Amino acid sequence: MPGCGYGHDVREFAAAGFEAVGVDFAPLAVERANEQSKGAPGKFEFRQADIFELPNTERGRFDYLYEYTCFVAIEPRRRPEYVQLALELLKPGGMLIGCFYNHGREGGPPFDVTREQVLELYRPHFEIRKLEITPHSVERRSGHELWAEFVRP
Numbered sequence: 001m002p003g004c005g006y007g008h009d010v011r012e013f014a015a016a017g018f019e020a021v022g023v024d025f026a027p028l029a030v031e032r033a034n035e036q037s038k039g040a041p042g043k044f045e046f047r048q049a050d051i052f053e054l055p056n057t058e059r060g061r062f063d064y065l066y067e068y069t070c071f072v073a074i075e076p077r078r079r080p081e082y083v084q085l086a087l088e089l090l091k092p093g094g095m096l097i098g099c100f101y102n103h104g105r106e107g108g109p110p111f112d113v114t115r116e117q118v119l120e121l122y123r124p125h126f127e128i129r130k131l132e133i134t135p136h137s138v139e140r141r142s143g144h145e146l147w148a149e150f151v152r153p
């Protein structure tokens with residue numbers, strides 16, 4: 001999981017039986033993630049690293065990439081690079097799943113992204129299975145999160 005923060009989603013996926021890896025460049029995030037994960041079930045690990053500088057050994061390693069508010073945390077000018085990174089990290093047939101936050105406000109982070117912008121960035125590289133407003137958001141984000149299911153060919 002890129003930009004895993006305190007690791008809530010990493011713990012959820014690990015508890016569901018996935019081998020989960022969370023990456024975040026903020027030392028405090030990784031420290032808290034480790035602290036909050038003591039005794040948590042399943043296989044998981046946290047790494048303190050810049051996702052754009054992951055070693056080549058991580059390339060093509062993952063069946064899934066889970067996106068939750070990392071895309072909107074990075075500078076918008078780096079978005080094409082972020083899409084490329086997703087392609088490189090996933091195995092062929094692997095899936096990018098998660099949410100894109102279309103809050104509609106100026107500035108950031110989080111930097112707004114529209115459905116059209118997500119499609120423009122990812123459609124040339126991924127099979128778009130789904131990109132729809134999810135009914136499962138927390139209340140304050142309700143109607144503004146696009147649930148994505150993209151397959152790496």
Ligand SMILES: C[S@@+](CC[C@H](N)C(=O)[O-])C[C@H]1O[C@@H](n2cnc3c(N)ncnc32)[C@H](O)[C@@H]1O
Binds near residue numbers: 002004029051073
């Ligand atoms: C909005 S937070 C989301 C945290 C987590 N996904 C969650 O939902 O609780 C975005 C996270 O991305 C991390 N981040 C931003 N750019 C990053 C980069 N280039 N490499 C690694 N982590 C990054 C930040 O440190 C921050 O913890």
